[in-house]
Amino acid sequence: xxxxxxxxxxxxxxxxxxxxxxANNPRISIMTKEKVRKAMKELGYHPNVSARNLAVKSTKAIxxxxxxxxxxxxxNPFFPEILxxxxxxxxxxxxxxxxxxxxTEEEIFAEVQRMVYxxxxxxxxxxxxxxxxxxxxxxxxxxxxxxxxxxxxxxIDEVTHIDNDNFTAGKEITNHLxxxxxxxxxxxxxxxxxxxxxxxxxxxxxxxxxxxLKNCEExxxxxxxxxxxxxxxxxxxxxxxxxxxxxxxxDDLMSLGVLSGLEEAGISVPHDISLVSFNNVYLSEIIRPSxxxxxxxxxxxxxxxxxxxxxxxxxxxxxxxxxTVPHEIVFRNSVSKRGAL
Amino acid sequence: xxxxxxxxxxxxxxxxxxxxxxANNPRISIMTKEKVRKAMKELGYHPNVSARNLAVKSTKAIxxxxxxxxxxxxxNPFFPEILxxxxxxxxxxxxxxxxxxxxTEEEIFAEVQRMVYxxxxxxxxxxxxxxxxxxxxxxxxxxxxxxxxxxxxxxIDEVTHIDNDNFTAGKEITNHLxxxxxxxxxxxxxxxxxxxxxxxxxxxxxxxxxxxLKNCEExxxxxxxxxxxxxxxxxxxxxxxxxxxxxxxxDDLMSLGVLSGLEEAGISVPHDISLVSFNNVYLSEIIRPSxxxxxxxxxxxxxxxxxxxxxxxxxxxxxxxxxTVPHEIVFRNSVSKRGAL
Numbered sequence: 001x002x003x004x005x006x007x008x009x010x011x012x013x014x015x016x017x018x019x020x021x022x023a024n025n026p027r028i029s030i031m032t033k034e035k036v037r038k039a040m041k042e043l044g045y046h047p048n049v050s051a052r053n054l055a056v057k058s059t060k061a062i063x064x065x066x067x068x069x070x071x072x073x074x075x076n077p078f079f080p081e082i083l084x085x086x087x088x089x090x091x092x093x094x095x096x097x098x099x100x101x102x103x104t105e106e107e108i109f110a111e112v113q114r115m116v117y118x119x120x121x122x123x124x125x126x127x128x129x130x131x132x133x134x135x136x137x138x139x140x141x142x143x144x145x146x147x148x149x150x151x152x153x154x155x156i157d158e159v160t161h162i163d164n165d166n167f168t169a170g171k172e173i174t175n176h177l178x179x180x181x182x183x184x185x186x187x188x189x190x191x192x193x194x195x196x197x198x199x200x201x202x203x204x205x206x207x208x209x210x211x212x213l214k215n216c217e218e219x220x221x222x223x224x225x226x227x228x229x230x231x232x233x234x235x236x237x238x239x240x241x242x243x244x245x246x247x248x249x250x251d252d253l254m255s256l257g258v259l260s261g262l263e264e265a266g267i268s269v270p271h272d273i274s275l276v277s278f279n280n281v282y283l284s285e286i287i288r289p290s291x292x293x294x295x296x297x298x299x300x301x302x303x304x305x306x307x308x309x310x311x312x313x314x315x316x317x318x319x320x321x322x323x324t325v326p327h328e329i330v331f332r333n334s335v336s337k338r339g340a341l
Numbered sequence: 342x343x344x345x346x347x348x349x350x351x352x353x354x355x356x357x358x359x360x361x362x363x364a365n366n367p368r369i370s371i372m373t374k375e376k377v378r379k380a381m382k383e384l385g386y387h388p389n390v391s392a393r394n395l396a397v398k399s400t401k402a403i404x405x406x407x408x409x410x411x412x413x414x415x416x417n418p419f420f421p422e423i424l425x426x427x428x429x430x431x432x433x434x435x436x437x438x439x440x441x442x443x444x445t446e447e448e449i450f451a452e453v454q455r456m457v458y459x460x461x462x463x464x465x466x467x468x469x470x471x472x473x474x475x476x477x478x479x480x481x482x483x484x485x486x487x488x489x490x491x492x493x494x495x496x497i498d499e500v501t502h503i504d505n506d507n508f509t510a511g512k513e514i515t516n517h518l519x520x521x522x523x524x525x526x527x528x529x530x531x532x533x534x535x536x537x538x539x540x541x542x543x544x545x546x547x548x549x550x551x552x553x554l555k556n557c558e559e560x561x562x563x564x565x566x567x568x569x570x571x572x573x574x575x576x577x578x579x580x581x582x583x584x585x586x587x588x589x590x591x592d593d594l595m596s597l598g599v600l601s602g603l604e605e606a607g608i609s610v611p612h613d614i615s616l617v618s619f620n621n622v623y624l625s626e627i628i629r630p631s632x633x634x635x636x637x638x639x640x641x642x643x644x645x646x647x648x649x650x651x652x653x654x655x656x657x658x659x660x661x662x663x664x665t666v667p668h669e670i671v672f673r674n675s676v677s678k679r680g681a682l
Contacts (some may be wrong), residue, residue, distance in 0.1 A: 287628070
C-alpha cells in the first residue's frame with residue numbers, strides 16, 4: 001500500500017509536510033501542495049480515514065442496533081427487510097452500516113457504549129422501543145444522534161421516531177374479523193414491554209369493546225416474536241374452555257408458528273379458526289393458507305429512519321419529529337366467515 | 342462527553358500531556374501517567390477509538406461484502422442466516438460487522454476500496470465468488486486480509502475459503518431423483534459465472550452421465566437466485582418439446598419461484614414433476630410441498646468464515662486454508678416416484 005513516506009520520497013519533502021498537505025495546513029505553500037497532491041494521485045495514495053475522521057469528525061457510518069438477541073432477530077424476516085430499507089439510503093449517501101451483534105441487554109449496552117465513546121459511528125438507529133430501555137436513556141443523556149423505529153416512552157416530542165400507526169392498524173384488522181362475523185377474538189402478541197405489542201393490542205381491545213364483544217384477560221396471550229412463540233401460544237389457546245374463532249396475531253412469523261401448531265392439533269385455518277396478522281413479510285404470501293395481514297411497509301420504515309438519522313448527524317439542531325409510515329390491509333386466505341370451533 | 346481537556350484540567354497538566362499518556366509515551370513520568378489515568382477513570386473518559394486505531398492498527402471491525410445488489414441479496418434468506426453465523430463469532434470476539442450496501446459492481450468496488458484505504462475494517466469476508474472478480478483481485482494485490490465464502494478462481498491454495506463440497510452435493514441430490522425413477526432431469530441454476538452454480542451443475546451433470554441419461558444443453562437453465570428467477574425458468578421449461586420429470590434447482594428461493602410458476606400453469610409438484618433444491622433455508626420447510634433439499638449448514642459457513650478471517654487479521658502469516666462445511670440431504674415432500682408430465 002502507498003504510504004505518506006512514499007509520497008514524501010517521490011516529491012522530495014518531509015513526511016510531515018505531506019501530512020500537512022493532507023490536512024490543508026495554510027503554512028504549506030500552494031506550489032508544494034500542488035506537487036504533493038499530484039504525486040498522491042499518481043502513486044494512488046489514499047489518506048487514512050481514521051486520521052481524516054479526527055479532523056472532520058464524521059465516520060460516514062451509522063450503527064444499527066437490533067433488539068436483544070441479534071441472533072434471534074435475524075430469524076424474523078422483518079429485520080433483513082428493514083436493513084434493506086436502511087441500506088438503500090446508506091448506499092445513496094455513501095455511508096456504511098454497522099450492525100450490533102449483542103445477545104443480552106448487557107452486551108448490547110456495552111456495544112453501544114463502544115460505538116459512542118469510540119466514535120465508531122455518527123449516529124444510531126434503534127430497531128426496537130421498550131419501557132425504560134438503558135440504551136435509549138444512555139443515548140439521550142449523551143446527546144448522541146439517534147432515532148427509534150417505534151416510539152420513545154417519555155419525551156415523545158424530543159426524540160425522532162419512525163413508526164406506523166399501530167393502534168389504528170390493530171383496530172382495523174380486528175374490525176375485519178368482526179365484520180366477517182367473529183364474536184370471540186383473541187390477541188396473540190410479543191412482550192408487553194414492547195410498544196409495538198402494546199399499541200396493536202390497544203387497537204384490538206378498542207375494536208372488541210366498541211363492538212360489545214367478550215373482552216377477557218385469557219384472550220390475551222403474550223409470547224416471543226418467533227415461530228416458537230407462536231407454537232407456545234397454541235398450547236395456551238387450546239387449553240381455553242371457550243375457544244376463540246378469530247385470532248389477531250401481532251407478527252407474521254408468530255402466525256407461522258400458530259399455523260403449524262394448529263395443523264398438528266388437527267384444526268384447520270380458516271375453516272375452523274380465522275387468523276389475521278401484521279407486517280406482511282414475504283412468507284405471509286408463501287404459506288398455506290396465505291395470510292391476511294397488515295402491510296406496515298417495512299422497507300420504508302428502514303429508509304425513513306436512515307434519512308432522519310443522517311439529517312440529525314449532519315445538523316444536531318435538527319428538531320425531533322414523528323414520522324408515521326402508512327399501513328394497509330392485504331386480504332388473502334386466512335379468514336373465513338365466522339368459523340366455529 | 343468527557344474530553345481530554347476535562348482530564349487535563351482535573352490533573353493540572355496540558356492536554357497534550359494527556360494525549361501522550363494515552364499513547365503511553367515514554368517521555369512522560371510514571372507519576373504523571375498514574376495521576377492522569379486515575380483522573381480518566383474517575384471522570385469516565387474513554388479515549389477516542391479513531392485515535393487509538395492509529396496506534397494499535399486494529400479497528401475491531403470486519404467488513405462483509407454481499408454479492409452485487411445487497412438489496413436483492415437480502416431478499417434471499419441465505420444472507421440473513423449467514424450473517425447470523427458471522428454475528429455469533431463477531432459477538433464472542435467483540436468485533437463489529439460492517440455491511441456493504443453497494444448495488445452495482447462498480448459501487449461495491451468503490452466501497453471495498455474505502456474500507457481498505459480508510460482502515461475501516463481489519464479484514465473482509467466476501468459472500469460470493471465468481472470469475473475474474475475485481476474486488477477479489479484488488480484485495481489479493483493489496484495483501485489485505487480476506488476470506489471467501491465459496492472458492493477462488495486461481496491461486497486456490499493461497500486464499501482461505503470456506504465452502505461446501507458443492508460438486509458432491511449436486512451429484513448426490515441428482516442421484517436421489519435418479520433412484521426414484523426419473524430419467525429426464527433438468528438443472529436450473531444462477532449465473533454461470535458463480536462458482537456455486539458451476540460446481541452444483543457439474544455434480545448434476547456427472548450423475549446424469551454416469552446413469553446414462555439424456556444430457557442436453559436445453560435441460561440447463563440459468564437465471565437469477567431469486568424468486569423471480571425461478572418464475573422465468575418455468576417459462577423456458579414449459580417451452581421444451583420433451584419436458585423433464587425431475588428438476589435440480591440450485592437455490593431454495595428459486596425453487597419457490599418455480600413452484601408458483603408451475604402452480605399457475607396447473608402443473609402439480611410432486612405429482613406431475615419432482616423437484617429438489619439446495620440450501621435448506623427455513624422457507625423450504627414452510628412452503629407446500631415442503632422441499633427435499635441439501636442442507637448446506639449456512640450458519641456454520643458464516644461462523645467458520647468469521648473465525649478464519651479474525652485469525653488472519655491477528656496474524657497475517659496464518660497460512661491459507663480450505664474449510665469444507667459438510668452437507669446433508671433433508672428429505673421432504675417435493676419428490677415422487679417417476680412423475681410423468
